[in-house]
Amino acid sequence: MKRIFLVGARACGKTTVARILAEKLGWSVVDVDEAIQSKTGKSIADMVEQEGWEAFRDVESGALAESCGAEKAVIATGGGMVLRSVNRILMRSSGLVVYLYVPASILAERLSKELIASQRPSLTGDSPVDEVEAVLAQREPLYRDAAHHIVNATHSPENVASTIVEIARNHRP
Numbered sequence: 001m002k003r004i005f006l007v008g009a010r011a012c013g014k015t016t017v018a019r020i021l022a023e024k025l026g027w028s029v030v031d032v033d034e035a036i037q038s039k040t041g042k043s044i045a046d047m048v049e050q051e052g053w054e055a056f057r058d059v060e061s062g063a064l065a066e067s068c069g070a071e072k073a074v075i076a077t078g079g080g081m082v083l084r085s086v087n088r089i090l091m092r093s094s095g096l097v098v099y100l101y102v103p104a105s106i107l108a109e110r111l112s113k114e115l116i117a118s119q120r121p122s123l124t125g126d127s128p129v130d131e132v133e134a135v136l137a138q139r140e141p142l143y144r145d146a147a148h149h150i151v152n153a154t155h156s157p158e159n160v161a162s163t164i165v166e167i168a169r170n171h172r173p
């Protein structure tokens with residue numbers, strides 16, 4: 001098993017946990033959203049505003065494919081990565097996929113505390129906090145479909161990363 005993909009809603013902790021997990025394993029970390037922003041020189045919010053969601057989703061699929069070139073890598077995806085079935089299939093066949101599950105109420109709490117929440121583009125027209133419940137309800141089946149394992153990510157990031165290390169140890173592809 002050469003890579004671990006973290007999937008889940010906005011603010012479930014993909015970026016935070018990926019860093020800790022990579023450190024524990026001695027692996028590298030790829031944050032797909034960050035990779036897209038540094039490659040294009042634009043924030044995701046700007047990109048979506050200027051070019052639309054479909055164009056962003058194309059770039060995102062390209063960045064995912066690129067991330068699969070990395071070995072011994074923990075890959076933090078964006079919340080919408082699971083929307084396209086090709087992405088779900090690619091992740092499942094390229095490594096271990098872990099869904100970081102956090103209930104909507106806690107996601108909303110984290111988003112409302114985040115100083116950079118305004119940089120996360122709205123998905124429905126509502127603010128990221130207001131839309132979290134509806135968006136999670138819509139995407140939850142896709143996260144579950146993509147994932148080999150589901151982890152309760154309401155615990156501390158350190159604790160979540162340790163749980164994933166155990167899962168990775170026992171995983172047989």
Ligand code: ADP
Binds near residue numbers: 008015017110153155
């Ligand atoms: P994602 O990459 O899934 O959108 P982030 O890692 O950026 O999520 O985390 C979103 C926010 O939630 C950040 O402010 C982060 O500090 C906080 N956070 C992440 N994981 C946890 C956790 N396990 N417990 C409490 N807060 C967390």
Ligand code: MG
Binds near residue numbers: 014078
């Ligand atoms: Mg992130």
